[in-house]
Amino acid sequence: MDQFHLIIVTGMSGAGKSQAVQALEDMGYFCIDNIPPVLIPKFAELCMKGGERVRHVALIADIRGGEFFDAMSQSLKELKAQGVSYEIVFIEASDQTLVRRYKETRRLHPLAPHSRLSQGIAEERKRLESLRKHADFIIDTTNLKPKQLKELLVKKYAISEGRKGMNVTVVSFGFKHGMPIDADIVEDVRFLPNPFYIEEYRNKSGRVPAVREYVESFPISATFKEKWFDMIDFLLPNYEREGKSQLVIAVGCTGGMHRSVCMAEALYKHLKETGVDVSIEHRDLYKNDVEEDAPGYEGM
Template identity: 55%
Template structure:
């Protein structure tokens, strides 16, 4: 079916074989900023699309997942699609499929029953579903065969097809913390900087954070700090493009010292500045700075 678009509104209807990766595709589209509705009866698609078009831009990127789970409602699917096309209502149809072998393997791994044959062999359900979906497949704007695709490869295909100007970069969150307050549970990387010279033992710096120039200069002046920062920069410059290539949408780098006030704050700020200067979407957070009794902090 011919691709249709209208202004900035984009409606993607996802359908296809059970076990072909519709759920994963929907998650990928959610990561791209789409509003997703699963298992919507086809008869409701035109009215739902009309409501979205007239939402004053509040809902203009929509994904509807429609498949054989809607049972008798599914028989109206092709008719609904043709009606929308004739009425010039914008939509794109993504059909997900996979080989019988791949679908059977996935059902065996998850120990789930096939929706078309809950009390029979999986292969029977696959044959019934292929026959029922034949007409819908012929109307597809895009067809993705996931038989041999990894999750990252599927995401790359989804991004290429639907990742337009709204797509965000991988977000990188730089988090300073103190080990005495516990490690952050959501960290992808944890860098321990407790080996660096500690301004805490300098009376005039004890109550100033690592963002204060005086404290930052003290930490930075030592050869061990300079050597560490060079190695850290090299590591991050190597790793981040690899994470982006792999399809990671968010990265949390946690920098920890004892109290989360001096050394971790300084290194986190350094790393944040490095990534911002290289054009990455970076955020900086000092988790435990306010937990220290007395401090002076300058951003």
């Protein structure tokens, strides 16, 4: 029988916690929504005695728990004392995205039933700050569709007796929008020739063949790719040997539209061809004025 494993899904209201738990439920997890944190240790104890049906459990514990939410720290200590294997998945999104989602659904924020929505979001971020620091897996759903969120969770938490190895996520980003907070490796490609200064490429993404060919046409690009791929190929098995289950490789340029996208796609293709369990995300691509993307791609 597999060891009991608990996933605690928490994070910002409106960020997609319910969608995350639904995805886990589809994978075979026994799921509970909005459980008061003070009850988690007892619930885990019961599940551990419940047999195979509740070997894999996921639950949501969030700000809706009110005063009970303050008991989360103590509950986590009790889980450790019980020897319970658990992971904290923290779901978040930008303030702008959360405001838009609340306005679309016309729901009230749990911390702002009679005040401005922005005030409730700010207060929630403040209350969740310490818990976020202890998260094992942080997912920013700002630019993720529900399908993409599910794919991330399936890659990391799919129930399989043979599920081993490390999942790699390649993320392109723009330095002017800030570095990804969950990046394990950050590569700065701002030294490569910039298509932004070529009029015909300025509003085309790094996934457009002509833009990619321009960036890769320079000797410095070929030399960089060779050395970079060689380094990554060396690092991955060593990270995996140390027990790392997820690795985020962030590739940054100025705006996150041309060079970082191009190089991220190149690394993704390389890792895919070598059999690595890899996914790709272009975090800041559509924060730019993109008039043309590669055929078959949708905005993230």
